[in-house]
C-alpha cells in the first residue's frame with residue numbers, strides 16, 4: 001500500500017466550515033448566522049429547561065446502558081410519530097413502521113438506503129433550493145438528484161406554478177422530497193391551499209413522498225399546526241416516509257435524536273418492511289444511541305413537562321419572530337434602505353433567504369465578521385437584541 005495518494009482534498013462543508021472560521025475569528029462583534037442552531041438573546045446555546053429536568057429525573061432512575069433494539073426505543077418512536085401525524089395517527093398506527101434514527105440526517109440516510117435497495121425509481125426530486133445535505137445523502141446512496149422549482153427570487157416567495165408543473169412532468173412514481181414545515185433554506189412554506197394542490201399532483205402521478213420534518217414547532221410555534229402536510233398526505237394514504245428530528249425543537253442537536261417512519265399499505269406489508277429496515281440498521285450502526293431518546297421520551301410522556309416544553313418552543317419561535325421584525329424595521333425605518341425587506345418577516349422558521357448575493361456575503365464576512373452561507377441564507381436564531389443593529393447596518397452598507 002502506497003498511502004492515500006489517490007484521495008483528493010475535499011471541500012469543507014459549507015455550514016460546518018463557516019462555524020470553524022467563526023471560531024477562529026477574534027473580532028468581538030463577530031456574528032455566526034450560518035449554522036441552524038438556536039441561540040438565546042445573549043447569543044449562547046440554549047439547553048431547554050424541560051431537557052435539564054428530564055435529564056435530572058433520568059439520572060435519578062439509575063438506568064443501565066444496555067443496547068436498544070435495532071429500531072430503537074419503541075415508546076419514544078410511538079410518541080414521536082403520534083406528535084407528527086396528529087389526529088391521523090390512530091387510523092394509521094397499525095401500518096406505520098417507525099425506527100429511532102440518528103437524528104434527522106440518520107432518518108434521511110435510512111430512507112436513501114431503502115429507496116436504493118427496494119424502490120423501483122431512482123429519481124428523487126428535491127426543491128430548488130434545499131438543505132445542502134439532501135444532495136449528499138441521496139447521491140451517496142446512488143439516487144439521481146432532480147430538482148423542482150420552489151423559490152421565486154423576484155417575489156421571494158413560493159413558485160407554486162413552477163413546482164406543480166415540474167412535479168407533473170416528472171416520470172410517474174418518482175420520489176418527491178418535501179419539507180413538512182419551515183423550509184430550509186428559504187423560510188417559505190406552501191399555504192394549506194397550495195399543499196392541497198401539491199397533494200393532487202402527487203396522487204395523479206403516483207409519486208412517493210418523503211417528508212423531511214426537521215423543524216416541527218418552529219414554523220408556527222405550535223406543534224399541532226405544523227402537522228398540516230404530514231396529516232394531509234397520511235390521511236390520503238399517499239405512500240410516504242417521514243424523517244423527524246428533535247435537534248431543533250428540543251435543542252438536542254448533539255444527542256442525535258430522530259425518528260424514521262414509513263406509512264405502508266397494510267399491517268402485513270408493515271411487517272415485511274420492518275424486517276428489512278432492521279437488516280439495514282443492523283448492517284449500518286446496529287442500533288441507535290440510548291441517552292437522547294430517553295430524554296425525548298421522558299418529556300413526551302410526562303404531561304407537565306410536555307406542556308412546559310411546548311411553551312419553551314413557543315418562546316424560541318417568538319424570539320425568532322421578534323428578531324425578524326427588528327431587523328426589517330431597522331433596515332426600512334431607521335436606515336431608510338432603498339430595498340424592500342418584507343420577506344424577512346414573511347418568511348418563517350429559523351431561516352431567512354435574504355437575497356444577498358455571494359459577493360455581498362463575502363464582504364459581510366471579510367469586512368464585518370458576519371458569517372452566513374453563500375446563498376444569502378441567514379439563521380435568524382443567531383440574531384439578538386445586542387447584535388441586530390450592527391447586522392442591519394452591515395447589510396445596509398453592502399446593499400447600498
Ligand code: PLP
Nearest residue numbers: 036103104105131184214245247
Ligand atoms: N433536514 C433539514 C431540512 C435540516 O435543515 C436539517 C438540519 O439542519 C436536517 C434535516 C437534519 O438535522 P439533524 O440531523 O441535526 O437532525
